[in-house]
Amino acid sequence: MPAPVCDGARMQCSMGDGEATLRVDTRGVTRNTGSGSAPAGGSAAGAGGSSAGSSDSSSSSGGGSMATTDDCVPLVHIPPFRGCKAQVNPNPVLPTGRRLCTPRPTDLWSSEIKCITLQDKKLVEQRATLRCIFGGTISFLDAGQEGVQVDDNLLENPSAFGAASGPAGGASKESA
Numbered sequence: 800m801p802a803p804v805c806d807g808a809r810m811q812c813s814m815g816d817g818e819a820t821l822r823v824d825t826r827g828v829t830r831n832t833g834s835g836s837a838p839a840g841g842s843a844a845g846a847g848g849s850s851a852g853s854s855d856s857s858s859s860s861g862g863g864s865m866a867t868t869d870d871c872v873p874l875v876h877i878p879p880f881r882g883c884k885a886q887v888n889p890n891p892v893l894p895t896g897r898r899l900c901t902p903r904p905t906d907l908w909s910s911e912i913k914c915i916t917l918q919d920k921k922l923v924e925q926r927a928t929l930r931c932i933f934g935g936t937i938s939f940l941d942a943g944q945e946g947v948q949v950d951d952n953l954l955e956n957p958s959a960f961g962a963a964s965g966p967a968g969g970a971s972k973e974s975a
Contacts, residue, residue: 801910801912801924801925801926802924802925802942802944802945802947803865803866803912803915803922803923803924803925803942803944803947804821804865804866804922804923804924804925804927804939804942804943805823805864805865805866805942805943805944806821806822806823806825806864806866806943807820807821807943807944808820808821808866808925808939808940808941808942808943808944809821809939809940809941809943810877810937810938810939810940811880811937811938811940812880812883812900812902812931812935812936812937812938813935813936813937813938814883814884814885814888814931814933814934814935814936815880815881815882815883815884815900815935815937816880816881816882816883816884816895816897816900817880817881817882818880818940819877819878819879819880820878821866821870821876821877821939821943822870822875822876822877822878823864823865823866823870823876824864824870824876825864865917865922866908866922866923866943867917867918867920867921867922867923868907868908868911868920868921868922868923869907869920870908870923871904871907871908871929872904873901873902873903873904874901874902877902877904877929877937878902879899879900879901879902880900880902881895881897881900882895882897882898882899882900883897883898883899883900883901883933883935884897884898884935885898885931885933885934885935887933887934888900888901888933902931902937903931903932903933904929904930904931904932904937905930905931905932906929906930907929908923908927908928908929909927909928909929909930910923910924910926910927910928911923911924911927912924925939925941925942926939927939
């Protein structure tokens with residue numbers, strides 16, 4: 800089952816060296832830490848047969864906000880990798896023989912959770928990729944959390960979930 804991506808998820812690039820950590824804008828909704836009320840992402844995923852438990856792993860940045868498809872701005876959400884193997888990259892060559900990495904996404908994240916939204920934006924799932932203008936493909940090594948997963952049936956058939964809005968999606972169409 801795919802998992803929604805959160806702040807602190809580890810990424811790799813097919814043309815990059817090392818790993819980078821996703822930085823997600825804080826939107827006031829974070830993953831469940833085991834006490835208090837369930838966050839929007841946890842309750843919506845829970846309705847799909849999964850739960851956000853207290854066994855989540857804390858990210859190094861501590862925020863834990865859920866990532867949306869808009870969280871792909873270079874140097875804001877996606878920090879540089881240690882180096883870039885792409886010969887078309889015009890950046891200076893480092894002493895390692897690699898070029899300086901400056902991620903340049905060509906579009907939004909490729910894979911989203913269609914049945915759950917956060918402030919009218921689709922959530923990114925762990926299988927998502929992001930193409931770089933220099934030829935690399937950025938992908939996730941982990942989701943930045945362990946407690947929330949989404950059933951594959953909901954990804955293929957969001958109508959099985961019912962209305963896509965509600966606690967996770969914000970205001971419904973009727974109230975707008």
